[in-house]
Amino acid sequence: MEVGPLIEFRRVNKFFGSNHVLRDIDLTIPTNQKLVIIGPSGSGKSTLIRCINQLERVSSGQVLVDGVDVTAPGARLAEVRQDIGMVFQLFNLYPHKTVLENVTLAPEKVRGVPPEQAAETARYYLKRVGMLHKVNAYPAQLSGGQQQRVAIARALAMKPRFMLFDEPTSALDPEMIGEVLDVMTGLAHEGMTMVVVTHEIGFARQVADRILFLDNGEIAEDGPPAQVLDSPTNERTKSFLSKVLH
Amino acid sequence: MKKRSWFAVLSLALVVALVFTVAAGCSKPSKQPTIDKIKKRGVLKVGVKADVLGFGFMNPATKQYEGLEVDIAKRIAKDLLGDSKKVEFTAVTGKTRMGVLDNGEIDMVIATFTITEDRKKLVDFSPVYHVDGIQFLVKKDSGITGLKDTDKKTIGVAKGSDTQDRLAEQAAKLNIKPQFASFETYPEILAALQSGRVQVFATDGSVLKYYESQDKNTVILPDKYSSEEYGVATKKGNDDLRDFVAKVINNMVSSGDLAALKRTWGLGK
Amino acid sequence: MFGLESWQTLLVDWRIFAQGLAQTVLASVLGLALALALGVVMGVLGVVPVRPLRWLNRFYVEFFQNTPLLTQVFFYYYGLPRLGLRLPVLAVGVMGLGIYTGAYIAEIIRAGILSVHRGQLEAAFSQGFRYEEAMRYIILPQAFRVIMPPLTNQFVNLIKNSSILSFIAGYDLMYHADVWSSYNLLYGVAYVTIAALYLCLTLPTATLARRLERRMQATWGGSVS
Numbered sequence: 001m002e003v004g005p006l007i008e009f010r011r012v013n014k015f016f017g018s019n020h021v022l023r024d025i026d027l028t029i030p031t032n033q034k035l036v037i038i039g040p041s042g043s044g045k046s047t048l049i050r051c052i053n054q055l056e057r058v059s060s061g062q063v064l065v066d067g068v069d070v071t072a073p074g075a076r077l078a079e080v081r082q083d084i085g086m087v088f089q090l091f092n093l094y095p096h097k098t099v100l101e102n103v104t105l106a107p108e109k110v111r112g113v114p115p116e117q118a119a120e121t122a123r124y125y126l127k128r129v130g131m132l133h134k135v136n137a138y139p140a141q142l143s144g145g146q147q148q149r150v151a152i153a154r155a156l157a158m159k160p161r162f163m164l165f166d167e168p169t170s171a172l173d174p175e176m177i178g179e180v181l182d183v184m185t186g187l188a189h190e191g192m193t194m195v196v197v198t199h200e201i202g203f204a205r206q207v208a209d210r211i212l213f214l215d216n217g218e219i220a221e222d223g224p225p226a227q228v229l230d231s232p233t234n235e236r237t238k239s240f241l242s243k244v245l246h
Numbered sequence: 247m248k249k250r251s252w253f254a255v256l257s258l259a260l261v262v263a264l265v266f267t268v269a270a271g272c273s274k275p276s277k278q279p280t281i282d283k284i285k286k287r288g289v290l291k292v293g294v295k296a297d298v299l300g301f302g303f304m305n306p307a308t309k310q311y312e313g314l315e316v317d318i319a320k321r322i323a324k325d326l327l328g329d330s331k332k333v334e335f336t337a338v339t340g341k342t343r344m345g346v347l348d349n350g351e352i353d354m355v356i357a358t359f360t361i362t363e364d365r366k367k368l369v370d371f372s373p374v375y376h377v378d379g380i381q382f383l384v385k386k387d388s389g390i391t392g393l394k395d396t397d398k399k400t401i402g403v404a405k406g407s408d409t410q411d412r413l414a415e416q417a418a419k420l421n422i423k424p425q426f427a428s429f430e431t432y433p434e435i436l437a438a439l440q441s442g443r444v445q446v447f448a449t450d451g452s453v454l455k456y457y458e459s460q461d462k463n464t465v466i467l468p469d470k471y472s473s474e475e476y477g478v479a480t481k482k483g484n485d486d487l488r489d490f491v492a493k494v495i496n497n498m499v500s501s502g503d504l505a506a507l508k509r510t511w512g513l514g515k
Numbered sequence: 516m517f518g519l520e521s522w523q524t525l526l527v528d529w530r531i532f533a534q535g536l537a538q539t540v541l542a543s544v545l546g547l548a549l550a551l552a553l554g555v556v557m558g559v560l561g562v563v564p565v566r567p568l569r570w571l572n573r574f575y576v577e578f579f580q581n582t583p584l585l586t587q588v589f590f591y592y593y594g595l596p597r598l599g600l601r602l603p604v605l606a607v608g609v610m611g612l613g614i615y616t617g618a619y620i621a622e623i624i625r626a627g628i629l630s631v632h633r634g635q636l637e638a639a640f641s642q643g644f645r646y647e648e649a650m651r652y653i654i655l656p657q658a659f660r661v662i663m664p665p666l667t668n669q670f671v672n673l674i675k676n677s678s679i680l681s682f683i684a685g686y687d688l689m690y691h692a693d694v695w696s697s698y699n700l701l702y703g704v705a706y707v708t709i710a711a712l713y714l715c716l717t718l719p720t721a722t723l724a725r726r727l728e729r730r731m732q733a734t735w736g737g738s739v740s
Binding site: 341427 | 592593594596597601604682683684690693694697698699700702
Binding site for chain 1: 634637648653660
């Protein structure tokens with residue numbers, strides 16, 4: 001196994017107009033880590049995770065993925081992104097494709113996998129997320145939780161080096177959150193490198209081996225769950241946690 | 247599906263309704279003598295050309311219509327209403343003259359309208375007031391000297407004129423096949439000639455004179471391909487008006503007034 | 516004007532109208548192909564993240580939508596020969612119809628693309644699709660559902676607008692009706708006949724498109740985003 005960081009932020013700054021969203025972020029994420037990012041809304045969590053696959057361009061600084069500077073002008077983003085799975089808050093399934101087609105589309109068109117093989121792979125992952133019985137359904141016919149599980153299968157079918165989850169349960173009805181978190185937990189146990197932005201503190205405690213608390217664009221707290229969740233040093237972290245944990 | 251077929255039926259019904267309204271409007275001859283109507287109105291409405299120098303021409307300097315046909319209209323107004331100024335002119339083209347006459351917008355057409363057997367079935371004509379003939383306007387460097395040189399060439403004619411039929415008959419006798427392209431207005435035919443879309447601008451010689459004067463690179467060829475007899479057209483059924491106009495024209499011929507007017511407009515023999 | 520005799524005269528000359536119909540269909544079909552190609556390309560240029568290309572889209576749409584079709588066609592017919600390009604009249608007609616309608620289609624496509632949820636493009640990017648692949652496989656197919664109804668209108672408009680060929684001696688249905696009737700003065704029967712023939716072209720076009728639209732609606736189920 002190759003050593004060295006999988007994802008690296010070097011003095012990353014991001015502005016939206018005059019709004020300073022990320023401030024001098026330095027961050028190293030090694031392979032196999034399960035990193036959970038928490039923090040109040042507007043703290044820059046989503047922006048940070050979206051900088052990894054460059055859905056958000058940085059204003060200054062560098063982001064390296066597997067040693068490749070994805071912020072460099074002329075970076076081959078399409079190639080880099082093939083190896084990064086991403087799951088969105090609003091699922092973003094392709095509504096004009098069936099569940100199966102949602103999962104096979106990118107492997108076929110981006111990776112050039114033969115259709116039969118892509119379908120086989122798709123069925124494997126759909127089975128893992130418990131959605132094999134809906135292969136011919138369209139996204140609009142599924143519940144939110146089901147859509148999100150298909151979205152996870154869609155990301156996995158590209159066989160990514162690591163997975164990004166951007167508030168994957170925030171748009172779900174409470175009774176559906178569990179089914180999605182279960183899939184994610186299973187994935188973590190298999191050793192997948194994961195970066196997760198979430199408000200689910202219970203999930204963070206159970207699955208993460210490192211938690212970042214982001215506040216006002218800065219990393220206010222960084223450590224194992226026990227440290228960040230149970231004995232935070234930062235005042236803002238304490239007040240945030242007291243609110244989410246009641 | 248039901249809604250769609252209903253719509254189709256409705257569309258069809260509309261077309262049929264259209265046919266019958268227009269048909270009804272066309273075929274009903276007015277009972278009231280036309281002359282009385284014109285007198286009551288106090289003004290004679292005449293369709294003339296606006297772009298035929300010497301016949302019906304809107305003088306850009308004076309903003310007035312002028313020409314032989316305009317003068318004939320004024321004469322009819324004088325005899326009918328006692329004042330040659332009581333005329334209202336409407337510019338018509340070969341294509342529009344029939345429509346505006348038919349819908350009653352104008353009382354008569356005096357617009358280089360050639361008398362033909364077909365047209366006699368649809369409108370009434372006065373006696374002939376002028377005889378003209380189809381001629382060719384070509385580019386000087388075209389090498390075309392007459393109809394015989396027009397095989398596979400394109401001849402530009404005006405919509406609503408009988409030029410195409412006249413020329414096609416004669417071309418068939420020469421065993422050649424010119425193409426024809428019809429345009430809305432004369433300036434468009436000139437533009438088509440200049441841009442090489444057509445090689446010949448064919449219409450009555452009287453019309454061509456103006457366009458020859460507009461482009462130094464063009465010339466009117468001497469050959470005439472028809473005898474176009476111009477008459478004043480009135481709507482069928484308006485017998486009183488038709489007879490009145492015929493009387494005016496005959497008077498103008500016998501008194502020598504018509505010949506004098508033609509000399510004025512440079513149309514003398 | 517609508518007597519039996521008039522209709523008989525028209526029937527005797529049916530070949531003239533058949534020729535016109537053929538030319539109108541040909542000009543419409545070719546014009547449609549050009550309009551669609553131009554419309555899709557120019558419409559996509561209206562949303563690409565490259566400013567000069569978006570300017571090109573704006574120029575194209577604004578110029579060709581806001582000048583009369585007849586002026587454009589007159590330019591191709593009378594103007595281009597003076598610049599040394601004398602296209603056949605059918606090509607002039609197809610070009611005129613295609614470029615003009617393309618401007619409307621471009622705007623419809625652009626609006627259709629913008630109506631697709633932004634997350635769709637992000638999902639596609641996150642999977643490694645390039646911009647043009649994302650457009651082709653994910654954005655445009657979704658945009659087309661929104662685009663279909665106004666697109667149908669443009670198809671029908673194009674067929675009707677093909678009658679401008681009559682102004683440049685284009686030998687289409689309108690031209691032949693004009694020439695035939697303005698000589699024998701039977702314009703009543705002529706125009707009613709071609710109105711019916713135009714309906715025969717436009718109604719099935721609209722119906723077919725609507726059926727296609729319904730089928731798309733049925734298969735995808737609920738809403739786009």
